Amino acid sequence: MSSITLTERRKLRAQGLTASGLIGPATFIVALGVLGPLLLLARYSLNLYDPRELMISAFSAQNYIEFFSDTYYLSTFWTTIRISLLCTVICIVLGFPLAYVLARTQSRYKNLMIIGVVIPLFVGNAVRAAGWMTLLGSRGFLSVWLMRLGITDEPVEIMYSETAVVLGIVAVNLPYMVLTLQSVIESIGRHIEEAAFSLGAAPMVMFRRVLWPLALPGTTAGVILTFILAMNAYATPVLLGGPEFRMMSPMIYNQFQLNNWPFSAAVAFVLMASTLVLTVLAGIMTRQKFRD
Amino acid sequence: MTALSRRHLGRWTLNAAAMLSFLYLSIPLIFVTWLSFYRQEIPSYPPEGYSLRWYSAAIANERFIDAFATSAKVGILATIIGLAVALPAALALNRYRFFGHAALGNLLLMPLIVPGIVLGFALYVFQVETEIATGLPIMGSFGGLVFGHVLLVIPWTVRLILASLAGFDRTLEEAAMNLGAGRLTTFRRVTMPSILPGIVAGALFGFVSSFGNLEMSLFLVAPGETTLPIAILQYLQWRIDPTIAAISVLQILIIAVALLVTDRFVKLSRVV
Numbered sequence: 001m002s003s004i005t006l007t008e009r010r011k012l013r014a015q016g017l018t019a020s021g022l023i024g025p026a027t028f029i030v031a032l033g034v035l036g037p038l039l040l041l042a043r044y045s046l047n048l049y050d051p052r053e054l055m056i057s058a059f060s061a062q063n064y065i066e067f068f069s070d071t072y073y074l075s076t077f078w079t080t081i082r083i084s085l086l087c088t089v090i091c092i093v094l095g096f097p098l099a100y101v102l103a104r105t106q107s108r109y110k111n112l113m114i115i116g117v118v119i120p121l122f123v124g125n126a127v128r129a130a131g132w133m134t135l136l137g138s139r140g141f142l143s144v145w146l147m148r149l150g151i152t153d154e155p156v157e158i159m160y161s162e163t164a165v166v167l168g169i170v171a172v173n174l175p176y177m178v179l180t181l182q183s184v185i186e187s188i189g190r191h192i193e194e195a196a197f198s199l200g201a202a203p204m205v206m207f208r209r210v211l212w213p214l215a216l217p218g219t220t221a222g223v224i225l226t227f228i229l230a231m232n233a234y235a236t237p238v239l240l241g242g243p244e245f246r247m248m249s250p251m252i253y254n255q256f257q258l259n260n261w262p263f264s265a266a267v268a269f270v271l272m273a274s275t276l277v278l279t280v281l282a283g284i285m286t287r288q289k290f291r292d
Numbered sequence: 293m294t295a296l297s298r299r300h301l302g303r304w305t306l307n308a309a310a311m312l313s314f315l316y317l318s319i320p321l322i323f324v325t326w327l328s329f330y331r332q333e334i335p336s337y338p339p340e341g342y343s344l345r346w347y348s349a350a351i352a353n354e355r356f357i358d359a360f361a362t363s364a365k366v367g368i369l370a371t372i373i374g375l376a377v378a379l380p381a382a383l384a385l386n387r388y389r390f391f392g393h394a395a396l397g398n399l400l401l402m403p404l405i406v407p408g409i410v411l412g413f414a415l416y417v418f419q420v421e422t423e424i425a426t427g428l429p430i431m432g433s434f435g436g437l438v439f440g441h442v443l444l445v446i447p448w449t450v451r452l453i454l455a456s457l458a459g460f461d462r463t464l465e466e467a468a469m470n471l472g473a474g475r476l477t478t479f480r481r482v483t484m485p486s487i488l489p490g491i492v493a494g495a496l497f498g499f500v501s502s503f504g505n506l507e508m509s510l511f512l513v514a515p516g517e518t519t520l521p522i523a524i525l526q527y528l529q530w531r532i533d534p535t536i537a538a539i540s541v542l543q544i545l546i547i548a549v550a551l552l553v554t555d556r557f558v559k560l561s562r563v564v
Contacts (some may be wrong), residue, residue, distance in 0.1 A: 005313055009465040011398075015388055015390075016390055018384075018387035019384045019387075019390045019391070019468075020301070020384075020390075021380075022380035022383055023380065023381045023384035024383035025376075025377040025380070025381070025395060025420055025444055026378055026380070026381035026400055026450070027381070027396055027399065027400070027447065029377060029439075029442060029443065030399055030400055030402060030443060030446060031399070033403070033415065033439060033442070033443045034399075034402050034403055034406060034411065034442065034443060035399075035402075036408075036418060037411075037415050037417065037418035038406070038412035038414050040417055040418050040421060041413065041414040042412070044417055050421070054379075058474070075522035082435060094312075094316060095313065095466065096312045097306050097310045097312075098313040098314055099309040099312060100306065100310070101307060101310035102310075111555065113314070114432065115548075115551055115552065115555060116314065116317070117314075117317060118320070118551055119321070119548050119551060120318070120321060121546060122500045122504060122547045122550075122551065123321065123540075123543065123544050124405070124504040124506060124507065124524065124543065126506060126521055126524045126528055127320075127321070127324060127524060127527045127540040127543055128320040128321070128324075128542065129528060130320070130324045130327075130524070130536060130537060130540050131319065131320025131321055131322070131323040131324035131327075131540075132319075132323070132527055133335075133528070133538070134323040134326070134327045134335055134532065135319065135323045135533045137335065137336075137532070139334075139336035139337060140336070140337055141323065141475070143337075144336075144338065145337075146338045147458070159372065168320075170316075171316060171317060171319070172470070174313065174316070174317055175317065178313070180316060181442045185368050197299065202298055202302075202312070202376070203299055203302030203303075203306075203561060212457070216418075228405070230498055231407075231422070232358050232407035232408065232409070234408065234409055234506070234507050235506055235507075235525060238525070239525070239528050239529065244459060249407060249408075249409040249507070250492065252409050252410065252413060253409055253413075254535075256413055256511075259416065264413065267553045268407075268409070268410040269409060269413075270414060271410065272406070272407065272410060274495065275407075
């Protein structure tokens with residue numbers, strides 16, 4: 001500190017004051033609205049539930065133990081993870097070709113195509129669920145055509161099933177994957193592909209040996225994003241899975257409505273912690289693979 | 293097969309696969325739009341005919357009009373407040389190096405990462421405790437709902453304004469100040485106009501994410517009150533018919549227009 005003069009120090013302090021004045025209000029709002037409430041919720045999750053008193057102040061891991069020792073809650077937990085993994089894999093498979101075409105196209109409609117990908121992203125999940133309900137219902141488009149084509153004799157009910165939920169979540173998350181992959185592919189120069197081709201590589205070989213390894217680090221970002229979104233899905237499982245179908249976010253809300261706040265809070269933290277652990281694992285795994 | 297024809301085949305397969313994904317994304321929007329034009333009320337295929345009457349039914353539905361008005365009011369207010377705090381925050385993050393710089397930058401993006409249901413629940417219990425502690429009527433209040441939505445707007449606006457600040461040439465500011473402009477004039481006449489695209493895009497994205505928010509609002513609305521996404525969810529849990537489809541189509545149109553407007557300011561491919 002002695003190496004800088006007093007005036008420099010004053011200037012630095014003035015800058016620090018300006019900076020904190022500028023960033024202060026936003027920080028205050030987010031800290032008050034996110035950090036504070038999350039800490040309070042964490043405290044709630046250690047309390048106990050009583051049917052008459054609703055919540056008893058305590059300091060116990062009872063809610064967490066109950067969650068992990070009850071097959072009912074555990075099956076919800078595993079269903080959520082299974083569906084999220086499945087949806088993420090499908091998103092990569094469906095997303096890569098579209099992202100590639102969007103990244104490489106010279107078409108003047110490129111921007112319009114991107115808007116076509118972004119609009120579904122911002123149209124609420126409930127609205128999109130309504131579209132799936134029209135398509136998948138027992139008297140909907142798909143069922144009627146399956147009968148007309150003689151594939152089935154009776155109306156098929158695809159609604160209120162795991163299939164419907166997976167279809168719905170993939171449609172919700174696919175735009176995120178496509179947009180992430182598109183920017184990743186755009187950052188990989190076209191000439192690298194051309195080099196592979198001119199050395200005689202077939203398209204699949206080029207993809208496997210050149211494009212995919214180069215795109216992998218960026219792809220991880222898309223994978224993590226879509227996985228998190230699937231883990232947190234609420235409207236899609238509620239509307240397309242029906243009341244019998246269970247995933248974590250709907251369970252948090254249901255337990256809340258049943259007035260069991262401590263348990264609901266514990267489920268919330270199980271959801272966030274497991275999502276965090278799995279995304280960190282995914283990050284480590286790709287980094288190791290990348291090093292090989 | 294020659295290498296060239298293999299590449300043509302590859303190209304063709306690729307385009308077909310891309311079209312398929314694009315179609316998949318559009319399917320829900322196509323079908324909900326189609327349903328909104330059915331003549332009969334029951335959503336069974338094939339339609340008996342086509343009609344526009346569900347649109348007039350949708351516009352006449354008071355529950356949905358109220359919900360729409362609430363969503364619009366909350367969205368506009370939250371966007372204005374969010375913008376007012378996010379713009380200075382983005383400037384600070386861009387211009388100054390200070391202790392905890394990276395941590396604060398991440399903190400401001402946090403509302404996007406916490407699951408919507410968890411954030412809503414946490415805010416709810418926080419409001420309960422604050423109301424008990426202070427006696428102020430916070431729970432289910434309009435102010436409480438707007439506060440929650442400001443949290444949704446901040447990450448989008450900070451992110452997009454930061455992006456446009458990164459591309460801004462600061463020597464322009466020095467030039468203006470050398471020519472005698474004060475700090476405020478420089479900001480108003482030089483900095484503002486060049487980062488305006490980022491501000492507009494941030495505001496529109498913030499508004500759209502507030503307008504479409506479902507999970508958090510579920511916890512924060514007063515009993516009997518709804519926002520548009522909640523009204524749509526509750527209706528769909530009960531039944532699906534052309535009226536709700538027409539309402540959905542109106543929402544799709546509003547968002548499409550908002551995005552097309554945004555696209556005129558900033559290329560969407562660069563900000564999402």
